[in-house]
Amino acid sequence: MADFVERLRTIVGDKGLITDDQGKHPYLTDWRENYLGSALAIVRPATTEEVSAVVKLCAAEKVAICPQGGNTGMSGGATPQESGREIVLSLTRMNRILEIDKVGYSMTVEAGVVLKTIQETASEHDRLFPLSLGAEGSCTIGGNLSTNAGGVQVLHYGNARNLVMGIEVVLPNGDIWNGLRALKKDNTGYDLRDLYLGAEGTLGIITKAVLKLWPKPKDVATSWNAVPSPEAAVELLSGAYAASEDNVTSCELMGRQGLELVFKHIPGATDPLADRHEWYVLLEWSSSRAPREGANQSGLREKMEAYLGEAMEKGLVLDAVVAQNESQSRAFWALRENHSESQKKEGPSIKHDISVAVSKLPTFVTEGLLAMKKALPECRPVPFGHVGDGNLHFNCQSPPGWSKKQFMEYGDAISGAIYDLVTSHGGSISAEHGIGRIKVDELTHYRSQVELDTMRTLKRALDPDNLMNPGKVVRV
16 A cells, blocks of 8 residues: 555645654544554645545545544544554644634634634634533544534533534545535525534545634633532522523533542642532533623622522522632633543543433432442442533443453443433433444444434445445444
8 A cells, every 4th residue: 555655645745644653653542542543644634625635545545534633532433443444534734713703703714723722712802612621622623523512511502513604524535515604594405514513524524614603701600519419400500590691601510429539630629618518510600791880780700699599598509619710710610621531540431421301310310320330339430511401421430440451341231221221211322422433332222223224324325435434423
């Protein structure tokens, strides 16, 4: 394949091609280190036209392509297979912000722009791009859109699919579909945009996007709350909508076990409350309207304090602290965002990115903890996540001192119990991380034959040679 690699070099140049083993390695393993693939080369095009030329060459030579963004995924969707018969196509050199439309509240970007850069650029223009997640400092918008990422503000703004007006895609034959339309209404036939959002690069490669922006918040209130149970957390959220005048932007639930790992592994992490509790809620309200002055006027912080006071009287909140400044708010958020990192440092874990209806979440948590312990009594459950949209990372940490091999012998039993329970509650086995490689068998088991056949029909129609991220999402 030496000639093939050299033809790739003529397309992307020396800067766009990595062929040595040391240089390739970071692109061949996933963040969780569950997979180690192999690739003919790491190809890093700088333009959509280069992506198109690379895809056309791969189509002609029947070489598979594994598209990759920031490589921060949790499901192995951006890791190549072990055969070595494919390339990794990294979009990280395509990292330009192309246009800011303040009047139309939109931003046009290339797929390799880091999410945090988009957030900061929007802020500099007095705008907000609300997608926010733990990996925002390294994940790219192309990967976010390809996995239909969620994050901590879904209950107010929606997931990645809801934050996009238009996209540009390189199809499996190398053709370029320009769907970069900054339109709020467009009923011209099938919605091709939604076909590629969440497809994990199995139907084409997203190269650009027109993103929606919102007014930048001028009034933000953040609180750290100890609650007696997940039931109390859901009831606290339910009342917060009216109390905040529909300004709830985030509501995160965490158990004590996960916080203990954060305190153990993250320097500077401290407990905001004096006493230990079993459950916590991180609640945030925000508004684009600045607090108004006057004796009878109050901002969101004052409204939140009043609401939490009422919640304490009802027994929904055991203790609470409302952030008095941005620094304190960031400290609260760091406790939530460092759950995954602290779990990784602690040792092996099994991650379950599930969702159920918010009203069913408390029952699921109770039953899920029992199911996890039944499968492995020594395991350490680490549930946390977005109670506002019913999405929990219902994770399972290995017993202290266990090797990954020893722990993973129980993996099927633990995950099977959780996924069976999720399905019985009408939920989803993948809320925001995608299917990737890790849940291909589970998707086949838990989705209907009609759904699977429809997915396979789409895949075969658009990618008849199965060259686009093969082995991911659905088997054909």
